[in-house]
Amino acid sequence: MQRAYAECAEGFGFRISPCPPADPRKKGIVESGVKYVKRNFLPLREFRSLADANRQVADWVMGEAGNRCHGTTREKPLTRFASVEKALLLPLPTVPPVLATWVKVTVHPDTHVKFGLCLYSVPFRLVGQELWLRATHTSVQVFHEHQLIASHPRLKDPGRRSTVRDHQPLEAQAYQLRDPQWCLEAATRIGSACAALIEALFADRVLDNLRAAQGIVRLAKTYGSARLEAACVRALSFGSPRYRTVKTILAKGLDQQAAQSSFDALAETYTRGGRFCRDTKSLLTH
Structure with missing residues (x-):
């Protein structure tokens, strides 16, 4: 239901901002829009799918929630949105932002860093240092002092490694050849x-x-x-x-040592008769 809250709040008058308000005393006013949705929209409703939930949210906002008198502005949210807030909105970027994970990693003695149970190489001169790693769904980038020093495709299978030959010491490069x-x-x-x-x-x-x-x-x-x-x-x-x-x-x-056959190297027990060995005649008397 978080998506439903976001669509309702951001599109129809609830001023939810990713940045904290300048005055912390107004934090409750900003968050009260979420409470309003939870108390007035969710009770006694059933949803067959996400699409059905979004349709019901849109109908409720355009009908009841968007035309009520807002407790703070004393205006209808839809009216205020059309007259004031709509002109302040910026268009979405043409390219969707890429979600990335940033972690601090240490360069191992084998010139690799570890992320997600996989290994990625970096220049060998950075062994032992701490670097920043940026991982997206398709790529892994490693930074040193705000400079990009390594780029790899994102590996999925645990234990795999991505190694760039130029990242290795000269003796290691010669060994790989x-x-x-x-x-x-x-x-x-x-x-x-x-x-x-x-x-x-x-x-x-x-x-x-x-x-x-x-x-x-x-x-x-x-x-x-x-x-x-x-x-x-x-x-x-x-x-x-x-x-x-x-x-x-x-x-x-x-x-x-001089070469000898495997039989000659066996112990005396096998080459000169075992301690408990008996001849065939004694075995056949019973």
Whole structure:
């Protein structure tokens, strides 16, 4: 019913303003128009729809409420509206105003700010600072000292992120340029086993495994190409072409151990007869 109150008040003589009155003592006079609508229009009425409620409000205003003697002005609201107030009204803007939400956000170390469970990038030089974010139904804008520094489309699904490459540090931008083809070429330079492991990693969901492939190639800077190649050989022998597998092999120095079959590595319990094992003859006597 708030819409009905607004139409009744703003269109037919009730002077409801978005700004507070200059004299606070007149606040009650301004709000009394709402009381009049609630006490004289709503009781004993039923509405089948919003359109029906608006029609009844319009009929009531044009008939009863608009032609009564107003308690303050001592004039009919419709008469005063036509003679005084109508000429003071301004036309509506050609473009409807955009409703926006303003919030203060902090830039995370990953150069993103969070709004509505989604992440939006800003220039990396502003990490740790507080910024103002303006969100509409279709866009998100970020301001720093009254200057627009980032603009993104509004994301709807929680957990999604919108990242502009130029917002990232130079090293991060270079890292993002390392596409699957770059990873395959770098792995080939390291060795055939490394190349085979990267190809196995890209056999399914290339983009999902891109960061893992980049991480495997990057391990050569820490451990060297020879050790990385040996770790890839070991990972492939166990059928586990994964970043975590290769990293664990290198961290524990398993790439420097002699290769042995899985059966040879089993405990004595399985290779030389179990402690509680019995021969076939003893089992068949019962």
